[in-house]
Amino acid sequence: SQQGEEDPQALSIQEGENATMNCSYKTSINNLQWYRQNSGRGLVHLILIRSNEREKHSGRLRVTLDTSKKSSSLLITASRAADTASYFCATDTQKLVFGQGTRLTINP
């Protein structure tokens, strides 16, 4: 069964603005990962946050994890046109279970 569910399904913002995507899941996890998929391409790993971590940064990316609410958020600051892609959260419970992703469009 599907574990992670992203919200919103689609997001369109202006270049330079911040983009926030949310992910909710149902069961206990070892870690939660975020991946990016450009149109017609494979997935690329962005960041991993473990179940005992609350926040993690990588460049313009900031991920939070709230295990009590079973939710995570991905924040992309100062967005660029090249950030246009689909973003997936994946929960790791001995295997990765992906949500359906958020389609992010950055308008120049």
Added chain:
Amino acid sequence: DTAVSQTPKYLVTQMGNDKSIKCEQNLGHDTMYWYKQDSKKFLKIMFSYNNKELIINETVPNRFSPKSPDKAHLNLHINSLELGDSAVYFCASSSSGRETQYFGPGTRLLVL
């Protein structure tokens, strides 16, 4: 110096045919995976091999048969293709003890 490669990139075939997709990784990983991404972008794991041993076998029709000749290769054979098999199939790999997975570019399968 492609890390995870798949062939073919596109595959168009008739219903009832048998086809194979090949995957190779040069990252030295010992675990490989097959995923299916449907038209709604939902990505679901199908199989996983660790050191040539099948460790994950999701509820997949037995028309799908994976085969791992060695740690660097994982192939997917599909018998009696059906319209519903049309999707993008992704291969991925990872190293034991490391959770990050590296994905191939995908094989776009269209069954007519």
